[in-house]
Amino acid sequence: MGRESRGIQSIEVGGTLLQALARSGEPMMLRDLAREAGLPPAKAHPYLVSFSRIGLIEQDATTGRYEIGPLALELGLISLRRLSAVRIATPKIAELAGAIDHAVSLAVWGTNGPTVVRLEEPSHAVHIVMRVGSIMALLETATGRAFAAFLPPKTVKAALESGLDHLGVGYNPKRAPKSPKVAEMLAEVRAQGLARAIGDPLPGVNAFAAPVFDHAGHVALVITAMGPAGTFDAGWQSPLATRLRACAAEISKQLGHGTVQP
Template sequence: MSTANDELEGKHGVQSLEVGMSILRAMATGRRSMMLKDIAQAAGMPPSKAHRYLVSLIRSGLVEQDRLTSRYDLGPFALNLGLVALDRVDRIRLGLLAINDLRDLTNETVALSVWSEGGPVVVRWERPRRPITVNVVTGTSLSLLRSAGGRVFAAWLPERQTEALIGRELDSGRTPAGVRSMDDARALLAQVRDAGLAILTGDYFARGVEAAAAPVFNFKNEITMAIAIVGVEGSMDLSPGGATLAALRRAADDLSRRLGVSPAQD
């Protein structure tokens, strides 16, 4: 039979556990082993208090300490938990949720693509609530140079994975204006990396369409998906400081974090 105290504790949680988690969170975002004073500062508590919790975390295997440097780092049990969590992540399910939210926010067609043996493939798209839209067919293979999603994959994948496909596009002659050689393609993809996303307002593989795409990374900082916003040419604000591209960047960054990418540190 539960008591009032049990019910109250159930609602409020266990404060000591929450404090311990704040220490683990500080260590996880530190990206390297840390001294006690740095952990305490990052967790917002006195070093003496942080030390007491670290002792318990070490006993549980969540933290370990280097005896030579006195620095603390995540322990074997914490690493095991992380690997188990990553193994259970359903990236496509999370991607579908992300493009659904982005569609609602921008009222534009939004597509999710992944890499396959034959190049990027659209696995899902969400249609906006407006009379004139661009329909994206699930299963469509994307051009590496004439689609925004394709350019994103070509920009962040190792060249050994994309060189043959890009070569075939160059040989076919169906390439963007000014791209006639592998060096031209490399220069184009370098611009995509510098911008952090791909914007295509002309030379799209489908007529009268424009698009922008952003990369989604996994916990290894490898590109794993691309999110693209697609619209009728001239209908979207694709200016660098516009709301559309800002929403696209946020969606891709948020999804990358859910897949294990750590937030950028100052």
């Protein structure tokens, strides 16, 4: 069995309990939950204790029934927000791509960093290395910089220290911004509301990237427009930059960003 296929059997066994609870959709007694998962109650109980400790499930002190815990609910809400954001943004980027006649992508913050989930191509052929599923380098691409500028600093620091940035498209250690320059670069992104890449990492191709925020002010998505340097106006106040900012702002508004909370 290859290295990529190896897993932890005990987690997979415990996962059957979570799957059974999800299928039920309501609180369950230990014996019923164990039966649905195909496990003896004595074997199921230690898993439930561990899941309770990390918040994946919780037990009602009165009835003794197990139900979905706060961590599971939080993970579900994050997934729903992300799916909602992508669903709302998809027709918007298609409209933007048609208006500017340049490629436009949609990226989310994934396990390995900025991850492309949608790509609208222009009417004319353009050479881009980005495709759906691509991981973008955090500091060397416009997409990555837009995330880096608006994500919590601890998230960015952890990603860089873990080496996630090295996995991304556009990463080149010889061109990677040095520490003193990074803060300046990200401050410019925040000031302009856009990240910009001019002929780098792909020679002859310019790009702008704009963050999209959710109701809590967190970065939900990044929209990136890219095209040949000869036709892609990379001026901060260019019509293209203005359209991209407006598109990102409109999606943010639909996600509840800027609304007054009760």
